[in-house]
Amino acid sequence: MITRDNLLAYLDKTLTPSQIKDYCPNGLQVEGAESITKIVTGVTASQALVDAAVKAGADALLVHHGYFWKGENQTITSLKRNRIKALLDADINLIAYHLPLDIHPRLGNNAQLAKLFAIENMRGLEAGNPVSVAVQGELSQTQTVAQLAQTIEQQLGRKPSVEGDAGKELKTVAWCSGGGQNYIELAGELGIDAFISGEVSEQTVHLAREYDIAFFSVGHHASERYGVKALGEHLSNELGLDVEFIDIDNWA
Ligand SMILES: [Zn+2]
Structure with missing residues (x-):
């Protein structure tokens, strides 16, 4: 058991959300019970x-x-009303960490992908x-493009979309979890061998070809499953809390 305030203080100390500008509030988003016995973790607070x-x-x-993303409808109606009502009815605190959980050097999504894909x-x-x-x-x-594609498929349980010659050898890699495909341009300018992101846009493929950089689109959800999971395991190990990761499958 932990109080809500102590849990939030611990999470803020660990993830230091004040260091980065974000598109949503980090920390407590919907207030629930004052004391917390059981924590569920997951990628997206869908219904x-x-x-x-x-x-x-x-x-x-x-x-x-x-x-509460920047630019979204500010009213609590329709699907958002249903989700928030379910949280309030059950006295569940909704706690969210976005970019701070992408960039954390050990628990973050990017760090977890490095571990999964054997990147050192x-x-x-960005310099x-x-x-x-x-x-x-x-x-x-x-690794060749084909070998890295296979590693990604094995680790994420999902076949990546790949641009690049299967036999091309890769050593240097840039990556960004989620919708980070636009960073391919910076990676291309720097002459990096491969770029990995959660999503792909039409233009990403052209940029990959013209920069001659191998590109892997691995799934937004799949690329962001492991940060919050690692954070939950950290809370369980460090604070002895009851934490359960629940994966709601999403192929996108
Ligand atoms: Zn994301």
Whole structure:
């Protein structure tokens, strides 16, 4: 058991959200019970995840994608009303960390992808930006495009979309979880061998060809499953809390 205030203080200390400008509020988004016995973690606070948290008897739902995004409809109506009502009815705290959970050097989505894909020496892609959302590193062993695609499929349980010659050898890699495909331009300018992101746009393929950089689109959800999961495991190990990761499948 932990109080809501102590949990939030611990999360803020760990993820330091004040260091980065974001598109949503980080930390407590919907207030629930004052004391927390059970935490459910997941990628996105969809209705399915909220319902699963209610069923699991959670006092807190900790996610990467919460609510109240910059530019979204500000009213609490329709689907958003349903989700928030379910949280309030069940007295569940909704706690969300977006970019701070992408960039955390050990628990973040990018760091978790490095571990899964055997990439070493993770550092920022944007020169001089201490909180670069895109990162770069080197594969621990040279891999061909086909081999890296296979590694990605094995680790994420999802076939990536790939642009590049299957036999091309890769050593240097840049990556950004989620919708980070536009960073391919910076990676291309820097002459990096491969770029990995959660999503792809029409123009990404042209840029990959013209920069001659291998590109892997691995799924937004799949690329952001592991940060919040690692954060939950950290809370369980460090604070002895009851934490359950629930994956609501999403192929996108
Ligand atoms: Zn995302």
